[in-house]
Amino acid sequence: MTKVYPNIGATVVAAEQTTLKSYAKLEASDAVVLTVWKKSLLFNCNGFTVFDAKGNLVFRVDNYMAGSRSNGEIVLMDGGGKPLFTIRRKRLSLADNWLVYDGETVVNPLFSVKKHVNILNKKCLAHVSSGSCRTSSNGKNVVYEIEGSYAQRSCAVYDENRRRVAEIKQKEAVGGVAFGVDVFRLIIEPKMETSVAMAIVILLDQMFGSSRR
DSSP: OOOOOOSSSSOOOHHHHHHHHHHHHHSOTTOEEEEEESOOSSTTOOOEEEEOTTSOEEEEEOOOOGGGGTTOEEEEEETTSOEEEEEEEOTTOSSOEEEEEETTOOSSOSEEEEEOOOTTOTTEEEEEEETTOOOOTTOTTEEEEEEEETTTTEEEEEETTOOEEEEEEEOOOBTTBOOOTTEEEEEEOTTSOHHHHHHHHHHHHHHHSGGGO
16 A cells, blocks of 8 residues: 655655645635545554645544444544544444544533434435434434445535535545555535544444444
8 A cells, every 4th residue: 555654754755745735726725635544653553644735644543442442432633642522432322322522521522423324315324413412303403414435435524504514535546556445535625624524534434444344
C-alpha cells in the first residue's frame, strides 16, 4: 500500500501532496477534503490518522483497541492531541446505540448515533440525534442521516433538510498503486463541522467495520 505521511518534522511525499491538492480543487470550492487513514501513529495501537490537503495532521485516534468495540471508549483528538469528543456505547442498549460527549467529559452527551435496522430501507445506515434523545418515529430529533455503504467507502451524510453535508469516498490509486479501504477521503461541506464528520466515521467503523460484516 502506498504510504501516507504526516507533515510533522518531515517532508510530505511530493506526489501524495500534489494529488491531495488536485482532489481539493475537483470538489466544491468551500468543501474540506481530508484523507482518513485507518492506522494509529502509535506503535502497537489501532486507530485513525487524518490529514488535510496539505498533508498536515488534523485528527487522530490512538486508543482504538480490541476491547473498544464492546465496553470501552474512543477519544477523537485534534492533531496536537487535544481531546475533542469521547465516544461510548450506550449502556443497557440492545441495539447499536452510541453517545458522543464533549472533550473528555462523560455527562450530557452532545448527540447520539443509532444504527438503522429496517429491511425495507437498506440504504440508510444510521441516524444522528441531538443529545441523548431517542429518535421518534417521525424523525423529530434526527439532525443527520447516513446512507450508502461503509464497507465500500461510499457514504453520504444528509442534514434534516436533506442537504448533503459530508461524503465518504474511496481514494483513487496514485501511480497505479491502490490504497484499499484503509485509506479514503472524507469531504465536508461548510454546513457541517469537520470534527463531527470524523466522529461519524468512527461510529460507522464501529457499526460496519471489518469485524462487523
